């Protein structure tokens with residue numbers, strides 16, 4: 001079974017390859033602290049100002065609050 005990156009729709013033969021790809025995927029630049037998911041900027045905001053986590057059962061919102069840039073989150077965790 002193929003594993004598909006839900007951000008850029010590339011497919012991978014194994015889950016490990018997909019995991020590795022997700023770390024570098026240029027389409028998943030935002031990260032939700034609340035649910036731990038990554039997603040694209042355009043899936044989280046319509047006006048570039050109000051951000052909301054696109055995950056169905058998550059109420060994370062606000063850039064710099066629940067939602068962060070992946071690059072910034074990495075720096076914060078080190």
Ligand SMILES: [Zn+2]
Pocket residue numbers: 005006007008009010021022025026027028
């Ligand atoms: Zn991807």
Ligand SMILES: [Zn+2]
Pocket residue numbers: 032033034035036037053054055058059060
């Ligand atoms: Zn979330």
